[in-house]
Amino acid sequence: MIESPLQIEGSGSLPQRVYTGIVEAILRGDFAADGKLPAEGELAIRFRVSRPTVREALARLRSDGVIESRRGSGSHVVRRPGSTSVAPPPIKSLADIERYYAFRYCVEGGAAAGAAEFHDADDLAAIRAAFDALDTAMEGERSGIEEDVRFHLAIARASHNPFFVATLETSVAPIRQFMELAQNSTQKKDPEGARAVQAEHLAIIEAIAQRSPTKAREASQEHILCAKRRIFEGTLLP
Numbered sequence: 624m625i626e627s628p629l630q631i632e633g634s635g636s637l638p639q640r641v642y643t644g645i646v647e648a649i650l651r652g653d654f655a656a657d658g659k660l661p662a663e664g665e666l667a668i669r670f671r672v673s674r675p676t677v678r679e680a681l682a683r684l685r686s687d688g689v690i691e692s693r694r695g696s697g698s699h700v701v702r703r704p705g706s707t708s709v710a711p712p713p714i715k716s717l718a719d720i721e722r723y724y725a726f727r728y729c730v731e732g733g734a735a736a737g738a739a740e741f742h743d744a745d746d747l748a749a750i751r752a753a754f755d756a757l758d759t760a761m762e763g764e765r766s767g768i769e770e771d772v773r774f775h776l777a778i779a780r781a782s783h784n785p786f787f788v789a790t791l792e793t794s795v796a797p798i799r800q801f802m803e804l805a806q807n808s809t810q811k812k813d814p815e816g817a818r819a820v821q822a823e824h825l826a827i828i829e830a831i832a833q834r835s836p837t838k839a840r841e842a843s844q845e846h847i848l849c850a851k852r853r854i855f856e857g858t859l860l861p
Contacts, residue, residue, distance in 0.1 A: 733787060
């Protein structure tokens, strides 16, 4: 049975507001915390949005580890939102940006090193699939933000270290925020910049595939430093 249509209120992009609406529905018990979500069409009617908007919201929920897609069975809730997460500290200044990238430098470098040491074939396939999905998004002139987030989460999960996984999963919101900032800071499409990002990602994959923790750590940390540089070079600073 399809619920009566709901008016989405609040700030943020439409997919973000649908994301929030689905999270709130899970927390209220409208959608079972360990069950299946309604089909895309039903969600589109419920939230009065298009199906592509619903797909983007679902992609974010997958990136955050709240739901997973099962072949032939749709989207299933796998984690109660907020059950393991703590709100990240707000970023209010240039000093906070520096601290944020220092955090990513340490954590993601460690996760990549762990992935190089402990990954299995499925993990490596998931990392490569996320890389390919990001490549496809960039070629189609889409933002690729969700695919990029998925790439970094796949590396953390390949470490088989629950502390890296939990830390990255609770850091998705600011990671996504800075990816959006990096894209919005330039007025036109930058194919050369997109190729540079993918080259950095590929270096991480190759080091993980070689089972070289040192190279994987270094490649990941180099990517984080380049990402920080792109933020500062592309943003108008006082």
